[in-house]
Amino acid sequence: MGALKDLARSFSRLTQEEVDLFCLEHGIDKQFNPTAPACDASIDKPIPGFIALYCRHFEWSNLRYPLSFFVLNVLEYYRVSFGQVHPKGMARVLHFEVLCRALGYDPSLLLFRRFFRLAKNGDWFTFENTKVETCLVSSMVTTLGSWKNTFFWVSESIIPFKMVWRHPDAVLNDPEPSESELNDAFLSAIRGCPSRVRPFPEHLLVLLGVSIIWAKVDRDPVLMRNGLVMSALDFIKSDDTSDVVFEDAPTVPGENVVVRTSEQRFEGSGYVSVENVKGFTKSNVPKPSTRRLSRRLLKATPQSTSTEPVDLSDDIEVSEGQAEAEVEKEKELVVRGKKVRGKKGVATPVQESSSRDVEGLNPEGTYVPTWLVKNDDSFKDAAVCEDALSHLAPPSVRETIAEMDDDTMLSRMVLTTCNLAAMLPQGITRFRQRMREYEDFSKKKDKMKSSLASMKKEVAGFAEKEAAWKKETEDLKKMHAIEMGDLKKSFEANLLKLKADREALSVQQKAFREEKEGLKASVGQVTADNQWLIEHGFQQVVTYLLHSKEFNSALGDVYTKLLNLGKHQGLTAGYKLHESG
Incomplete structure (x- = not known):
């Protein structure tokens, strides 16, 4: 836990x-x-x-x-x-x-x-x-x-x-x-x-008035199984409700489920406090003091063989109900006349005797001493010893002993003393053995506590790691969901853009085809014009030039100027040669 x-x-x-x-x-x-x-x-x-x-x-x-x-x-x-x-x-x-x-x-x-x-x-x-x-x-x-x-x-x-x-x-x-x-x-x-x-399911909770979360105002929830209406009690008592169908039916006037059951819900008014709840009565009698009706249970301490008084520290007070519960637990631990060791620190003051040992004691009864021994009392005090001795035996035993004559009581005392002397060595041996077992058990218990503490630390560490991994996983899931959402939005946007580009390209292709057809006609016309120009146009140009007055006049001027240039250059060259001898 x-x-x-x-x-x-x-x-x-x-x-x-x-x-x-x-x-x-x-x-x-x-x-x-x-x-x-x-x-x-x-x-x-x-x-x-x-x-x-x-x-x-x-x-x-x-x-x-x-x-x-x-x-x-x-x-x-x-x-x-x-x-x-x-x-x-x-x-x-x-x-x-x-x-x-x-x-x-x-x-x-x-x-x-x-x-x-x-x-x-x-x-x-x-x-x-x-x-x-x-x-x-x-x-x-x-x-x-x-x-x-x-x-x-x-x-x-x-x-x-x-x-x-x-x-x-x-x-x-x-x-x-x-x-x-x-x-x-x-x-x-x-x-x-x-x-x-x-x-x-919400259907059932609405039907019984535990919930008012119901969107169909004019209809009431209905449970159906095999085509028949199923009662809410049958649904609750059924372990397998996988075949139950949740439906709704038209509301009967004045019988709306949600409206009818909303009176049992608190929405700011109409609450009835506990003291005024119908059928509720709370006892006004003051509870008795637990100290006055309690029975004192003393923690068991290792008994010393010396003459020092036994320390009765750390006493525990419990109520009568708790004491009876402890007695019942102690009775359950009785096995073959020996109580199982293993419950550390608490010993009940219950003393059970057999009718074969002492007359007048009911073997079915349980005697609890009513002595007044307290935590700070010491058995060095004669009054404490007297109080303890006067309450060691049950009242019925004390009455039986009081009725004995001197000889009978003396013989019983001698017999009991002899029996005690005979059983004392074996009792001491068994006590030492049980104390060693108790010490071994205590050591094992301490080891188990330390190992349990380390295991708890490991479990806590694993739990923290698991929580961290869960958180990291949830964060990754959220990031993945966000990224997938962004990718989906981007993909949808790109898809829409691609569709728009395709439509625009289709329009451009259509315009290109029309322009291409127009260019084909223009190219044909230009080609025909070029062919005519090559075949007939240059001939007409040459003929026109040869018969043109302007061309022939210019050509004559060129010829005349060429002759004059030749003459000039010849004379210039002659003079230079003459001067050079």
Whole structure:
């Protein structure tokens, strides 16, 4: 149970977005200001004016908002907070309410106390079956998953009374109510309905009034099996409901399921406190002092063979009920006349004698000395010794001895002394042997404690690693989902762009074909013109030039100028030659 000893080290991993989404899904109003706790805020230290709610209470234990009067009555009576109740304990409370409503009765706090009692489950509280009544839980789904790190704060105004954080050492339960205080028909009916505790479908919870999350205002939920309407009680008592079909039927005027059952839910008004609950009576008689009615149990200490007084330190006081429970446990440990060693530190002051040894003592009876020996008393004190000696024998034995004459008592004393002297060496030997066994057992126990502590550390380390891996896996899943979403969006955008580009390209191809056809016609015309120019145009140009006055005149001028140039160059060259001799 070491894993349930970490309430003060339980921190929520929920983000504000996850809290808002959870409250939206389960219909928790935003007016209660649902808030994600800080990463270093444990569940036992909520924000002032707020209380803690576990997500698993809603997801697994069938708790719904608005909260039912019955659940609030139970929490108010036992003075325990939502954050202290184990999901399995809350599941038993809601299962009892569901079962009562399926039988046609309103759940009764008095009847609940007949079947269930508050109990400790590590640092948390739970509800377990009482020993005075039949068990209403035939089996229970054991898979809870991770639940300690999924909680959030809500305003304490969601509760109609001041919810308190129960002290772990407070007295757990009052006595169970008797059958005479209960409704006989109700008690007989519910006794015959042991069933499996598990998360129920919303259809059933709406049908029984535990939930009001129902979108079809003009229709009521219906359970169908093999084409026939199935009752809610049959569904609860059935272990296999895989063939049940959840349907709905038109609402009968004035018989709307959600409206009819909403009167049993707390939505800010109409809550009836525990003291005013019908059929609930709480005893006003003050409890007797546990010290006045307690029996003192002394821790066993190794007995010394010296004359020093025995140390009776660290005494434990228990109530009569606890003492009787210890006596019953001690009786169960008796094997062949010897009590099994193994329970360290506590020894009961019960002395059982056989009628074969002493006359007048009932072998079925149990004698508890009523001496006044205290922790700080010493057997060096004569008064302490006298008090202890006067209470060693039961009253019936003392009366029998008082009736003996002197000779009989003397003979008995001699016989007893001789028997004691004969048994003393063997008793001392056995005592030493048992003490050695006790020491060996203590050493083994210490080793087991150390190994268990190391194993707990390893398990805690593995749990932390597992939590870290789970968180990393969840982060990777979220990142993968985000990346896949981005890729999908990018792919869709690129696909749309590609379609647009294809359409634009098709338009351009069509225009290109039309332009190509036009260019073909133009090229044909130009080719024909060039062919004509080559074949006929140059001939006409030459002919025109040869017969053109302007061309011939210019050509004549060129000829004349060429002659003059030749003459000039000849004369120039002659002069140069003449000068050179």
